[in-house]
Structures are given as structure tokens and as C-alpha cells.
Amino acid sequence: xxxxxxxxxxxxxxEEAPVELRCNYSSxxxxxxxxxxxxxxxxxxxxxxxLSGSTLVKGINGFEAEFNKSQTSFHLRKPSVHISDTAExxxxxxxxxxxxxxxxxxxRLTIIP
Amino acid sequence: DAGVIQSxxxxxxxxGQEVTLRCKPISGHNSLFWYRQTMMRGLELLIYFxxxxxxxxxxxxxxxxxxxxxxxxxxxxxxxxxxPRDSAVYFCASSFSxxxxxxxxxxxxxxxx
Numbered sequence: 268x269x270x271x272x273x274x275x276x277x278x279x280x281x282e283e284a285p286v287e288l289r290c291n292y293s294s295x296x297x298x299x300x301x302x303x304x305x306x307x308x309x310x311x312x313x314x315x316x317x318l319s320g321s322t323l324v325k326g327i328n329g330f331e332a333e334f335n336k337s338q339t340s341f342h343l344r345k346p347s348v349h350i351s352d353t354a355e356x357x358x359x360x361x362x363x364x365x366x367x368x369x370x371x372x373x374x375r376l377t378i379i380p
Numbered sequence: 381d382a383g384v385i386q387s388x389x390x391x392x393x394x395x396g397q398e399v400t401l402r403c404k405p406i407s408g409h410n411s412l413f414w415y416r417q418t419m420m421r422g423l424e425l426l427i428y429f430x431x432x433x434x435x436x437x438x439x440x441x442x443x444x445x446x447x448x449x450x451x452x453x454x455x456x457x458x459x460x461x462x463x464p465r466d467s468a469v470y471f472c473a474s475s476f477s478x479x480x481x482x483x484x485x486x487x488x489x490x491x492x493x
Contacts, residue, residue, distance in 0.1 A: 299479050301482075303484075309486060309487075310384075310471055310473075310484035310485055310486045310487055311423075311471070311473075311484045312484065313481045313482070313483075316479075316481065318479050357423065361479075363479070364479070366411045366413075366428065366430065366435075366475065366477070366482075367425065367428060367435075367436055368413075368425070368482060369425070370415075370422065370423040371422075372422045373422060373423075
């Protein structure tokens with residue numbers, strides 16, 4: 268079975284500074300990887316996903332993530348954050364071809380003006 | 381498209397009462413998921429359906445929980461009898477096959493007193 272670890276439960280960052288949210292996964296088979304964002308009192312929405320191909324994936328709102336198979340990581344980055352990026356970010360994994368998505372515990376990103 | 385529609389958005393009920401949460405997936409999607417989100421346990425997959433058939437219900441906490449999908453456009457999650465520890469946000473989500481984006485509803489906020 269697959270699992271996801273998000274090492275940082277909270278990350279405070281100054282506005283316009285870069286940010287990296289860490290995600291590591293564990294699986295014995297090929298995986299699909301996802302980052303979702305949850306704004307307060309809302310459901311989750313997809314930021315980006317990796318299924319195959321280029322290991323650098325670009326998503327919405329200026330976010331990108333890089334799949335690193337040797338390090339089993341899929342860290343999320345943004346070069347310059349805005350107040351509106353304040354939210355909870357979830358990394359998720361599924362076995363390739365399987366619909367069952369396993370979520371990490373989430374990282375709360377707080378942007379400091 | 382209207383997205384995944386959940387009802388009720390908020391429910392407060394007394395311990396021992398039956399609770400029914402409803403979900404209408406996005407038209408054309410053939411997979412439907414029920415997730416529960418709490419501060420303590422994060423996002424947990426309770427059950428998912430593919431083509432209206434339950435595929436994995438290993439996340440359903442106990443016999444008090446049941447889920448049905450009588451047709452492609454409707455699903456219910458029922459808790460009977462409800463307990464205070466069932467208080468959580470329950471998300472319904474849908475997708476079209478593995479690897480595709482899973483779209484979440486806005487959640488049903490349940491409080492059992």
C-alpha cells in the first residue's frame with residue numbers, strides 16, 4: 268500500500284518570498300502524484316499532478332513540483348508567494364492505474380505581509 | 381458544469397439520530413469517493429465506487445456507517461446511530477478513471493452533540 272509524508276505541518280513565509288512544501292511517498296509500484304489546495308471552509312482543488320513524462324510539472328497559480336523517483340519525493344514550489352496563497356496544501360499518491368488516492372496530513376501555508 | 385454537489389452543507393444533530401449525507405457527482409464521471417476530514421486524522425477515504433459498484437470500503441469506520449450509489453448521479457452516506465466522534469467534514473468527490481483529476485464537493489459539515 269502507498270503512503271505519503273508531509274514533514275511540515277505549518278510553514279510561515281513572507282509575502283513575495285519563495286516557498287517549498289515537502290512531500291515524500293512510499294510505494295512498491297509506479298505511482299501518480301498530486302498536490303491539492305484547500306482554502307478555508309472549502310473543498311479541495313487540484314493544483315497539479317504527475318502521471319508520467321517530464322518530471323517537472325507546472326500547475327495553477329504559479330506552482331510547480333518536481334518528481335524525484337530516487338528520493339521518492341514530489342516537493343511543491345513557488346518562486347514568489349502572495350497573501351492569497353494562504354491555505355492548506357495536501358500531497359496525494361495513487362498507484363498507477365488505481366483510483367484510490369491517499370492523502371498526506373497537509374501543510375498549512377501562512378503568508379506574512 | 382455545476383461540480384460535485386453535496387447536501388446538506390451543515391448539519392447539527394443529536395447523538396443517536398440518523399444522519400444522511402447526499403452527493404451528486406459530476407455528470408459523466410464513473411468514480412465516486414467519500415472522504416472524512418478531521419483535525420486529528422486528516423483526510424480519510426471511507427469508500428469509493430466505480431460504475432456504481434463499491435470497490436473499496438475498508439475505510440468505513442464501523443457498521444454504523446453505510447454508503448449506497450443507486451445510480452450514476454446519486455450517492456448517500458448514512459450514519460446510524462450517530463455519535464459525537466462522528467463530527468467532521470464529509471467530502472464527496474468524483475472522477476473519470478484513474479489518474480484523472482478528482483473533483484471535490486464543498487463538504488458537509490456534521491456536528492453531533
